[in-house]
Amino acid sequence: MPKRRDILAIVLIVLPWTLLITVWHQNAIAPLLAIRKDDGSDARRDAGQGSDSKEYCSSDKDIVEVVRTEYVYTRPPPWSDVLPTIHVITPTYSRPVQKAELTRLANTFLHVTNLHWILVEDSQRRTALVTRLLHETGLNYTHLNVETPRNYKLRGDMRDPRIPRGTMQRNLALRWLRETCNANHSLPAIVYFADDDNTYSLEVFEEMRSTRKVSVWPVAFVGGLRYESPKVNAAGKVYGWKTVFDPHRPFAIDMAGFAVNLRLILFKPQAYFKLRGVKGGYQESSLLRELVTLNDLEPKAANCTKILVWHTRTEKPVLVNEGKKGFTDPNIEI
């Protein structure tokens, strides 16, 4: 029978050793940690401001948008202090190909000098996927989000041309620009609406940089044609539209076919894309007619004879083998 005294003796022997070892272990680690914190102020990247949270309450009729924004400014590889900035507005929504689309779009944008990417998600809150993607690209970006209310969302695969997709997101981006950029002090800048599934050559960005009001150019694969294009007369002025689908629209042009000078956006603060009652194909006109007349349009791409942007669409991947319960690990992000 082990006597109480013996147990006490054993405990008293073991206790100091355990204490000693613990203390020694901590002692070895703690100073190292303390030093790292002190010297951790090495600024390796030009990281600017941190996060900023604002709540916007829209007075737009009956739609209340609650939006939180966070922007991080880092200088992308090419940056010039003299070239106008191009604000590229991209609405996006979650679906299997989203990460792929945004990845290859980012790969394109990384080549463009002075590009500021305004990515607006159609979601209730900013998703981790997009947040991480944007941060990893190293691009100059602003990440916004606004959810399209059910009435305006497309249902499943049905394509109802009366419901314009991405409208609320583009409008939010326009509003953000108006609230952030001061009309008097803003440096020259251009606004371009780039959907996440189109293909852009690098030249189109250089063409649009010289926009004074609104510039236009041809777009491939729209309107059931090889390309749609503005009609340009000998004087270099746009006088019509070379399209088959409703060429008598005020601006028979695709979203990817025009760019607007930021000053114009700021001087006409009421100009937005119309949300309701817009016929198919008239969405672009709903904005442009509040900004310019046909006469003011500046044709680019060699008087609208070169194709510099393609309205490509990505097939919806067939995920039949996922089945009802899912086959692949949902934790692995695609």
Place this chain on the structure above:
Amino acid sequence: MKMKMKMKLKNVFMLYFLVSICGLMYALTQLGQPCDCTLHSRQSSDLVHSRDRTISRLQGELKRLQARGNPEGPPKPALPTIYTVTPTYTRLVQKAELTRLSQTLLHVPSLHWVVVEDSPVKTSLVSELLKRSGLPYTHLCTQTPKDFKLQEGDPNWLKPRGVEQRNLALQWLRENRGPSDEGVVYFADDDNTYSLRLFEEMRFTKRVSVWPVGLVGGVRFERPLVERGKVTGFYTAWKPNRPFPMDMAGFAVSLPLLLANPAARFHLSAQRGNLESSLLQALVSIEELEPRASNCTKVLVWHTRTEKPKMKQEDALILQGLGSDPSVEV
């Protein structure tokens, strides 16, 4: 006698306790003071910081070189070259696909783009695109024999595509590269989407490296199964019993391995889905595969496909003799 031993034992214990308590006090006092260990840890953290600085400096150099597009001839650092083999064929979206692929590839250092057209002659569209791309490239062409060519309306899986073109690229590599050339060969179709990280994962392949591919095989992604750093199988829903049940975009072969196996090629006769296996069987066994992308848990490449653009209005115009200007290249 017992008393004496007990006394001695007691003394031993007392001594022991005294010593250990002294040691403890000493250690406790050491906690509060920066001592020699600080110097040691400061040295090691200095080392870490200087290494970090070197890394960020090299990254900056890399970005600068990428931005310049490498106009000064062969690349200076001895990075193994990634030979990206892209078979392509004329269709409406070809220029768009090659444009955005070239924009991705332009970011990757030490990359050589081998573009092989399914055509009897090199088209000016592709020639001009390659010239303006800023990439080091090789432009080849070979026509798929008629029996193996897809007809209008055929489902895309009916016949194997790009086989002769990829084989021609392999032949070019065998004729123009020698045993002293380091490199890795990657078969990149022109409609897939590639992240920039993927190319760094494959660069140092010793034999054949593999990784997951997204949006393929009817599932969100297919991937090799990895245990203790070795590939033990494949996680795929479609035809998992193939020798190598993976997509063309999911592996890369080291150049020396290809040159050492001059007979290895893709087989036109391969069954649906077995094209990749027809090459890999001659090169490696499953145990020799090198898993990448964090032990095959990250998706860095997606098997995207582009819709065929609707040409309803164009066709209608052509019937009226009013088709769009064919000299405007799309």
